[in-house]
Amino acid sequence: MDFPETGTSRKKRLRTxxxxxxxxxxxxxxxxxxxxxxxxxxxSRPNNEVILEAEIYFLKREVEELKKNKxxxxxxxxxxxxxxxxxxxxxxxxxxxxxxxxxxEICTDQDFKYCSGWAVTVIDHCNQLLMxxxxxxxxxxxNELAFRFQVSRASVSNIISTWIDVLxxxxxVGLLKNKIPSLMKNKACLPNCFSNFTSCRIIIDCTEVYCAxxxxxxxxQSMYSNYKHRYTLKGLVGVAPNGVVTYISDLYGGSTSDKKxxxxxxxxxxxxxxxxILADKGFLISDIVPEGVLVNIPPFLETPQFTSEQALRTxxxxxxxxxxxxxxxxxxxxxxxxYIPHTLMxxxxxxxxxxxxxxNFQYPLIKEVEVFYKCGENVE
Numbered sequence: 001m002d003f004p005e006t007g008t009s010r011k012k013r014l015r016t017x018x019x020x021x022x023x024x025x026x027x028x029x030x031x032x033x034x035x036x037x038x039x040x041x042x043x044s045r046p047n048n049e050v051i052l053e054a055e056i057y058f059l060k061r062e063v064e065e066l067k068k069n070k071x072x073x074x075x076x077x078x079x080x081x082x083x084x085x086x087x088x089x090x091x092x093x094x095x096x097x098x099x100x101x102x103x104x105e106i107c108t109d110q111d112f113k114y115c116s117g118w119a120v121t122v123i124d125h126c127n128q129l130l131m132x133x134x135x136x137x138x139x140x141x142x143n144e145l146a147f148r149f150q151v152s153r154a155s156v157s158n159i160i161s162t163w164i165d166v167l168x169x170x171x172x173v174g175l176l177k178n179k180i181p182s183l184m185k186n187k188a189c190l191p192n193c194f195s196n197f198t199s200c201r202i203i204i205d206c207t208e209v210y211c212a213x214x215x216x217x218x219x220x221q222s223m224y225s226n227y228k229h230r231y232t233l234k235g236l237v238g239v240a241p242n243g244v245v246t247y248i249s250d251l252y253g254g255s256t257s258d259k260k261x262x263x264x265x266x267x268x269x270x271x272x273x274x275x276x277i278l279a280d281k282g283f284l285i286s287d288i289v290p291e292g293v294l295v296n297i298p299p300f301l302e303t304p305q306f307t308s309e310q311a312l313r314t315x316x317x318x319x320x321x322x323x324x325x326x327x328x329x330x331x332x333x334x335x336x337x338x339y340i341p342h343t344l345m346x347x348x349x350x351x352x353x354x355x356x357x358x359x360n361f362q363y364p365l366i367k368e369v370e371v372f373y374k375c376g377e378n379v380e
Contacts, residue, residue: 075123076148078130092133093334099361103171104129112166116158122151123159131156132163136355139335161347168350171357172248180238180246180270189369193319194241197296201275202246203239203324204267204283206258207332208232209251211340211348225254233340235352236261239327241320243365248356250349258282268293278321323365330359 081087082097094100108125120128131149134140140148142156149156183201194200211233214220225232232254238247249265262268262285271277273292279285286295298314331337334355340348 075127075150077123077127091137092130093137093358094133094361095363100129103167103361106174107163107166107170110166110170112162114158115161115165116154118158120151120155120159122155123149128159128163132160132167133358135160136334136336136351136358139338164347164350164354167354167357171361172353176246176248176353176357176360178266178270180267181240181244183275186241189242191241191243191366191368193316196316197241197276197278197320199274199276199294200241200278200296200320201271202267203241203278203321204236204247204262205280205321205324205328206234206236206261206282207328208234208254209332209337209340209352211254211345212342219253222253222255228254230254233348233352234261236265236267237324237328237331237356238267239324239365241323242369243323243327245327245331245356245360248353251352259285259288263288278317278324280321326365327359330362330365331356334358 078100081091082100085096088094088096088100092100094103104126107129114120123131127149131145135142135145142153142160145156146153151159180202183199186201187198190198208225208228209232210228211223211231213231214223220231223231223233225234233251234254234256235251236247236249236258237245240246247267247270249261249267252261252264258280262283268289271290271293273290275292276294276296277283277285277289279295279297281298283295283297289295296317298317331352336344336351337355344351
């Protein structure tokens with residue numbers, strides 16, 4: 001239905017041709033500028049801000065993912081700890097970077113073959129030594145070492161077996177085995193507590209480490225310790241008067257007597273007439289030492305009470321002999337010696353001797369003689 005036109009509408013449509021022509025010839029009204037439209041707060045500006053915020057959000061997420069992947073995939077290495085002596089001691093048992101680098105230098109100065117028959121090239125010798133020392137010092141499980149160094153467990157086993165052989169050959173056989181210092185060298189750095197034992201060549205003692213129960217009955221009998229009431233391995237340690245470890249025997253079954261180990265291990269073959277051995281009461285070895293060698297042990301209590309002379313002698317021997325026990329404590333500071341499992345039994349003697357040799361690279365056991373030997377200096 002069409003609505004009727006009003007009078008006003010009808011009058012507006014009654015225009016002359018001149019007015020129509022004039023309207024057609026008039027210019028069109030100006031359009032709003034494009035820039036004003038783009039900057040309109042109700043259209044384009046919010047869209048740009050939303051896009052920008054979205055881009056920033058996704059870029060932040062990408063950065064976080066990259067950081068996370070970098071942390072997970074970062075291989076543990078010596079560069080991370082070399083500037084902290086505390087971390088080096090914690091992971092390796094060595095006192096500082098200089099000593100670590102010295103051990104690395106003397107070990108890599110020779111050609112060595114990997115035990116598994118194939119070389120490990122994914123990590124360098126520096127970090128292979130670090131891995132081995134971490135195993136000795138902290139007894140880190142092999143799968144944990146594989147994760148930290150980003151290598152396979154086969155590589156970890158190959159590295160540790162090889163480097164234990166290298167360390168044993170270098171710092172035990174090369175620097176320690178059958179190299180007990182002479183009396184003249186001992187006197188050059190003799191502590192005050194040895195003023196009554198100026199002829200002391202070595203202080204000896206035996207210690208035991210726990211091990212797995214052997215499968216063979218014959219080994220069970222030889223390895224059971226009546227003293228510890230457990231299956232153990234037993235070794236002899238000898239130190240010089242200045243606290244340096246100078247002798248480490250092989251490991252024997254826990255039932256072996258101190259006298260038998262002393263006679264069998266070969267320590268007596270290094271002594272000459274005039275030498276004095278300090279030991280505990282259990283070392284009744286006067287009948288097996290070479291001629292001219294004196295064994296000094298605390299006196300036995302044969303009367304209800306020690307005489308004043310016996311008491312003074314016991315005290316002076318104890319003051320001097322305590323250093324071998326402190327040296328043994330350092331050796332047992334390597335956690336791998338807390339318990340010897342079946343898998344480690346074939347290498348137990350090498351591990352024991354390497355740990356003992358490594359303690360000589362630590363700070364001096366006796367502060368009094370620290371001035372006589374320092375890292376990098378040779379004392380005549």
